[in-house]
Amino acid sequence: MKLNNITPDPIVSEKKTCTGPEDTGKETKMVVLQSIGYPFLCNLVENPKIEIFDTELFELYAREQWAGYTVKEGSFLFDQKLLPDFAFKVIKAHPDDSRITQNTSILLMEVEEVREVKKVESNFKMSDVIGQDRAKTKCKIITKYLQEPETFQGWAPRNVLFHGTPGTGKTMLAKSLSHEMQVPLFLVKATSLIGEHVGDGARQIHDLFEAASACAPAVIFIDEIDAIGLDRKYQSLRGDVSEVVNALLTELDGINPNLGVVTIGATNNPQLLDYALRSRFEEEIEFVLPDEGERKRILEMYIESMPLPVDVNVKKLASLSKGMSGRDIKDRLLKVALHKAISEDQESVTWENFQYALKHHEKEKNEPKGMFA
Template sequence: MKHNNITNDPIVSEKKTSAGLEDSGKETKMVVLQSIGYPFLCNLVENPKIEIFDNELFELYAREQWVGYKVKEGSFLFDQKLLPDFAFKVIKAHPDDSRITKNTSILLMEVEEVREIKKIESNLKITDVIGQERAKTKCKIITRYLQEPESFQEWAPNNVLFHGTPGTGKTMLAKSLSNELQVPLFLVKATSLIGEHVGDGARQIHELFEAAVACSPSVIFIDEIDAIGLDRRYQSLRGDVSEVVNALLTEMDGINPNLGVVTIGATNNPQLLDYALRSRFEEEIEFVLPDKNERRQILEMYVNSMPLPVDQDLGKLAHLSRGMSGRDIKDRLLKVALHKAISEDKDVVTMEDFHYALKHYKKETNEPKGMFA
């Protein structure tokens, strides 16, 4: 039986209203789809594999037939043109339970593609990051944005630069933010973004951001970003990675709607970054070496989990570890001293073991001779 009730047609309904949003009250900014196939035909028809060679063309094609449709995460859209009744599952919609308009960005992405981009899970909390109070305070804007990205619009903290001495908690803070807010963290080393063939690097950048958008709100953490974003004066030292940097700049500029995604770059040497890249960061957050009280807190945190007890006043160790980062205290003071004690069949870690660790640390870092006096 043929139905002529056109008021139920979402496209016609959208045309009949001034903005097409009266029914839902919300406009879909971005929708991510996964191709499903023909769910009602079971094994009678082989599901074709959808390969998109031109994302902009697919977006135009999709919008033309689905403008006015209400989308909700977990719901389905059905093709009515080239592949009638072919199903697409909505795996992400910004905002959820909203209506597609001519301004909606539509992305087709297979779940496998998202899984290929490694998401980091952590049980770290903000309180596990000792010190760095100024950095934590500045990160409140990131927290607020990830909790309610829709309310920020053009005021979003899209790109933030963490910089400072190695081992001071840059990665730890990113992990703790992700864990406490329960949002995915995509942590990558900048050097891993350089592909073997022309175009590989740029593709990896775009796939990284597509995966982050599909799981948004989310955080992208690019460690050692200076490895690809060196000032032009030093570019000959690292080879040509201009395609990677250009792709990264495109994503950071917001040409693609990366709603609910915060990109954090981390470097020990911000002064080496190319100006074009550094200028994209709206906020720079410095991480500093811990003071004596913070070093004592770090020592207390790690000593409690050591397999041997420590026979030494932690206040004295906090004084002797002046100039060390949190990572140095764990890996180059406590761990070295612990290993020495175990190798000598001791039941406790003594001051002799710590002096041994400090001596080797001083030798490796060329600290002034009187530092550990």
């Protein structure tokens, strides 16, 4: 048997394996693994498909051989017992660069499952969200629960619905909440929870909550939740998503403890949600359009980072941008004016550029749109 033509997997050859037993001072709460196979013998050995029928038994097996190992996201662990040198890639580690102990939760997921369980890192602070003071005040109970989940028991704010005009800061507030509390944030689009085959969606829902529960306290943020949770009178539009909704209802109902996990659903159209789903959210927090003073602060914040100097009366611009969200101000006003100035080889962004952007936005706003635009 010749081995001359064997080429190591470039992914593995560029990454470092997890180091052996050493005390980093940080204990790993959760590790999510993806089975890779035998990367250095890919032309000689067929990679077996790993199926776990007893997750608790797999965790015991994994902890027994890897306890004390330092894991980093993107590194590899190699089995030395049942499948010697079989590789597992570390998809998620919380906290990163930490040490596996007998308390570590170890999950094995397939490629399609791993794509959906995303732990999002963010540097946003509450102060970065301009306005939305009422929403921030209501979020205080969430921060208190994430600090002391055991003391709340049945009084926990487990399910919260963010709703309001697009671009008003729903996702940003969830990211800032996660960052300031230093807890993991699992952010998914509701549409990504719809699987190609029967049972896929339900499994992804349960995997999502299992991953969050394993590293609790944690926040799950499901954006555009109306994509799967439409009222039944819109049945022709919502498609066959009943299994996804039923799985989500099971998790929101608290049949599984999920202690220390807060689920935040976000929608621009709360009135379109199915009552069975909407009723599971104990708290609804509305996000409103910024007032003139808040628009001025948003303008000043974004103008500071623009690549060309801006020659404009910001107070006047704040007044004329009435009805715009924070996202509109950045994308529909500032960005359009900036691109106009650049395209005309100007050295600064002038009032004429902003007049062009305002007219362009007004034209877009008055164009006929579909029901869910």
